[in-house]
Amino acid sequence: MDASLIGREFDLARCADFLAEVSSVGGALVVLGDPGVGKTALLTQAARSAKDAGMSVLRAAGTQYRAEAGYGALRRLLASTPLTGAAHSPALAAALSATGVSTAAPVVNASRDGGRGHESVADAVVSLMVGLGDRRAALLVVDDAQWLDAASADVLAEVARRLPGTGAGMLVAAGAGEESFFNYNGLPLHEVGPLSETASEALLIERFPALAPQVRRRLMADAEGNPLALLELPTALTDSQRTASQVMPRHLPLTQRLLAAFASRIRHLPAVTRYLLLVAALEGGGNLRVVLQAAADRGDLRHWAPAERGGLVRIDESTGRLEFRHPLMRSAVVELSTSEQRRGAHRALAEASVGIPDQRVRHLAQAAVDPDEEVATLLEEAAGRSAARGDGPGAVAGLVRAADLSPRAAARARRLAKAAFLGATLTGNLRDVPQLLDTARQVSPDADSLPAAVATAVHLLNGYGDIDTAHRVLTAAIGAQPRPYDPGDTTLLEALATLVMVCFYGGRAELWEAFDDALAQFTSVPEILKVTRSTFGDPARARPADWARLDAAVDAALNTANPLQVVRVGIAASYVDRLSPLEEPLRRIGYGQRAGDNVLPAIQALVLLCHQAWWAGRWDELPVLADDALTLAEVHHYSLRTWPAKYLLASVHAARGDATAARRLCDQMEQWAGSRRAHTVRLYAAHVRALVALGEGDFETAYRHVTTIAPAGSFPPFVRNALWIFLDTVEAALRSGRRDEALQHIAAARDAGLDHASARLAFLLRGADALLAGGAQDAEPLFEAALSTEGSERWPFDRARLHLCYGERLRRGRTPARAKARGHLERAAEIFTQLGAVPWADRAAKELRACGGPARRSNTTSGPTALTPQQWEIASLAAAGLTNKQIAEKLFLSPRTVSTHLYQVFPKLGITSRAALRDALDSLGRL
Incomplete structure (x- = not known):
């Protein structure tokens, strides 16, 4: 089947039903639809099916420019049809001669047929079709009926009405809402609508599998289910645009086929109406007031009438809105205009948009021909606002245009560097970064280096994992800034935010020294930097005031559209269990409409959701989240960003007993991190190996791995992973015969105030106290207190481990409390089973058997x-x-x-x- 018929099952079924009617009694069907909606493809498939069923198939079509003699379409039809039967009917021969088709019979003057005119020709065509169908049914397929000449249209419409009961049929396609000589009133109609979103996506994936997801979404939005548009628009894009490494234009370019389909209604409109359409197309937002004001010297509402009658636009004066019937009609209007006409319209729109600053500067930029610093400055400011609301591509495009309009080389270089930075940190266009930076250096080698340094560092860090070089580039550029530092300097703040991630992945305390030196140079340290330094950089040394700042930052992140702000707060909250309130905004960033425009925040959001899924026990969802993050990271070459997702994926493998998959990912992490000195990635691998060992009951090996992250009894500076392995360290130390080390670790956690850092850590500290309690009488109230911690069901894996430890302690007590032990062991087994944590469930089952008898069947995993x-x-x-x-x-x-x-x-x-x-x-x- 033709790819353009994807999603057309209902329409194909209607055509099949019609062919069945033709075979039995005959009849007609008119298929209506917008240009490019797939009417011709449906007719072609129907004709093919008719031939396969043994029908005689005739074809006719209108032509777009109907300046042809009467009966032109009919003449072409009959000229290609065998007319041997006409020789036996003088009346038929005479009627056909009236169309200009010669026959073997003597020509009879059509004027002598009693003045019946078109009716006699219609009689002839019906007779012809019935004659062709003596041995088999005949089907006449008429495409583009809206372009039939008047005489042919009259005859074919009359033929269509006479076919029921003849055993012959006519299938007609016509443009919906277009002026036509073909009168289909009273004929059966079938309207072909746009493809569904699912079918549109399937069509693009089938024909253009390499399109980036955000490009696919943009094309689907502009095509609005039009198959021709879906098939043609990708071919008009550059390779860089198709892969989303280059921003697509506001108005997509049209191929000749699309222009022919959508421009036919525009070309013959009055000049003033075409100008109004151009102003509306370039305005882009449907604001009727702005459009009318911009075009006031050329026309008013009266001049819209031809466009409204032609079905090009819809105007609602009550709401002040103007809509093009199809987005590509807007593109066609722009395509048919000249560059001077577009610049003039943009100038008029800029004057009419004084109260809408971002829209005004866009029009000023499009109207400009020569460099203009005032416009460039306004455009740079608008780009900052675009980035803040999550429009990364719009921000990058604005900065590049601002660079074009910059009269001074230094300003142009700075704006190109900022575009490179946003491309790397927001839109995912890492591959464009070197070119933008090279251009900036060529324009002005001595320009302000901070934006370029930030872009270079982001590129080195995310693309190659070159942590030490990225750190040197950033710290040198930050250190060169005038002191004291201005807390309102957004470029400097972005540089420091980037330095945080360099330090994080490096995982070495010495890397943070430059960050601390920079904070000391501020007149007033911005709150987000305070939060990041304390709760993310070194949470084991954070204090109550830091947690209060973090809670306030989380609250603020719930009310912002800035994806960078949300993910940065999420990162700061990730090690101290405050991600839950941010789940909805993180999902919006990871899966919302702008996910493809803001690639790096989307990757980060998905990884943070993986963190939350791990602690919340949503282990079936976690691999899906991780896979989506990995796909985005790999497509956009963010190799560094794959490792947090792989770490959490490996953690699930480890907890569920797939040691082979977990160790394979650990090998990859260690191999990649080694040459890059990415210590944090090595710590990821150590934690996963510890989880594997704990599940296998190999506590000596588990202890060896956890203490490579942090020695027992300590929480080293800037080793935030130590907070995640607290319970692992305590249990591994205790069960490997290192009771003193386990006690020291609990004391160190309490000294660090970790019971105040988060509710989960407080819960685990209580559980650790119970694990280390001397006798059963001392342990029982401690276990009961830990398990009664409000909200602890939010962390099912940790809670199940405490149930297991409690049940083990009860079973092994001097006076075994077997019934009570069974209750806790059964609860542990139930939770582990729900999680799919096979080795842990096996440990619980083994303890249950030791209590006497098999475990009772769980009722909590079903129902x-x-x-x-x-x-x-x-x-x-x-x-x-x-x-x-x-x-x-x-x-x-x-x-x-x-x-x-x-x-x-x-x-x-x-x-x-x-x-x-x-x-x-x-x-x-x-x-």
Whole structure:
């Protein structure tokens, strides 16, 4: 099947039904639709099916420019049709002669046919089709009926009305809403609408599999389900635009086929109407007031009438909105204009947009021909606002244009460097960074180096993992800035934010010295830098005031559209368990409409969601999140950013007993990190190896690995991973015969105030106290206190481990409390089973057998009570008829995550299909 027929199952079925009608009784069907919607493809497929069914197939078509003699289309049809039967009918021969088609019979003057004119020709065509169908049915396929000449249109419309009952058929395609001589009133109609979003995406993936996801989304938005547009628009893009390494233009270029499809209604409009359309197209937002004001000297609302009648635009005076019927109609209007006309329209729009600064400067920039520092400055300021609201591509494009308009070389170089920086930190265009930086250096070798240094460092860090070089470049540029530092200098703040990530991945205390030196140079240290330094840089030494700042930063992040601010606060919160409130904004960044425009924040958001999924026990979702993060990172060459996702993926493998997969990822981490001195990545591997060993009961090996991260009894500066392995270190030390070291580690955690850092760490400290308690009588109240910690069910893996340790202690006590032990061991086994933590569930099962008898079957992994709040929400939306993709968009999830949840929901509700969801939820009173 032609790729353009993807998603056309309903339309194809209607054509198939029509062919069946033709075979039995005959008839006509008119297929209506917008240009490029796929009418011709449907007719071609129908004609092919008709031939395969043994029908005689005739074809006719209108031509766009109908300046042809009467009966032109009909003449072309009949000239290609065998007319041997006409020789036996003088009336038929005479009628056909009227169209200019010669026959073997004597020509009869058409004027003697009683004045019946078109009717006699229609009689002839019907007779011809019935004659052709003596042995088999005949089908006449008429394409582009809106362009038929008047005489042919009249005849074919009359023929269509006479075909029912003849055993012959006519399938007609015509443009919806277009002026036409073909009168299809009273004929059966079938309207072909736009493709669904799912079908549009499938078509693009089938024909253009290499398109970047954000490019695919943009093309889908502009095509609005038009198959021709979906097939043609990608071919008009450059290779860099198709891979999203270059920003696409505001108005997409049209191929000749698209221009022919969408421009036909524009070319014949009055000049004033075309100018109004150009102003509206360049305004872009549908603001009728601005458009009318900009075009006031050329026309008013009256001059819109031809465009409205032609179906090009819709105007709502009550709301002040103007809409093009299709986005590509706007592109066609722009394509048909000259550069001078566009600049003039932009100048008029700039004057009309005085109260809309960002829109005004965009028009000023497009109208400018020569360098203009005032416009360049305004454009740079607008780019900063664009970046703050998450429009990375718009910000980069604005800075590049500002550079073009900069009269001074230094300003041009600085703006190019800022564009390179935003491309690296926001949009994901790492490959463009070297070219922009080279251009900046060529323009002005002595220009301000900080933006260039930041862009270079980001490129070195994310693209190559060259931590030490990135650190040298950044610290030298930061140190060269005038002192004292200005807390309002956004470029300097971005430089320091980048330095934080360099120090983090380097994982060495000496790297942080330059950061601390820089903080000391501020007249007033910005709050976000204070938070980052304390709660992310060295959380073991943070104090209550730092936690209060972090909580305030989390609250503020809930009310910002700036993706960089959200992920930076999320990073600061990630080691001290404050990610939960940020889940929704993080999902919006990772899966929302702008995810493809803001690549690096999207990668970071997905990794942070992996962190949260790990602690929350959503281990089926975590691999999906990690895979999405890895895909983005690999496509955009952010090699460094793959390792946090691989670390968390390896952690799940380790906890679930897939030691081979976990160790394979550890090998990769260690090999990559070694030559780059990326100490944090090596610590990731050490933690995963410790988890594998703990699951296997190899506590000596586990202790060796955790103490390579942080020696027992200490929380070294800037080793934030030490907070994550607290319980692992205590348990490994205790079970490997190092009780004193375990006690020292608990004391060090309490001295560091970690019980005040987060609720989870406080919970684990209580559990560690219970583990180290001397006798059963001392341990029991401590275990009970730990397990009664409010909200501890939010950390199921940690909670299950404490249940297991408590059950083991009860079973081994001087007076074994077997019944109580069984309760805790069964609860541990249930949670481990839910998580899929096989080696841990096996440990719990072994202890249960030692208590006497097999473990009772768990009832908590099935049934409605086992559904999580998120699963209830997904199930309710699915029961309401939403597709997985629609649910994903609504909840800011991956479609695969939705699918995974539904796969788990069905057995819990005792159903096997989506169709049974509504009844199942209704019976539970959840609808």
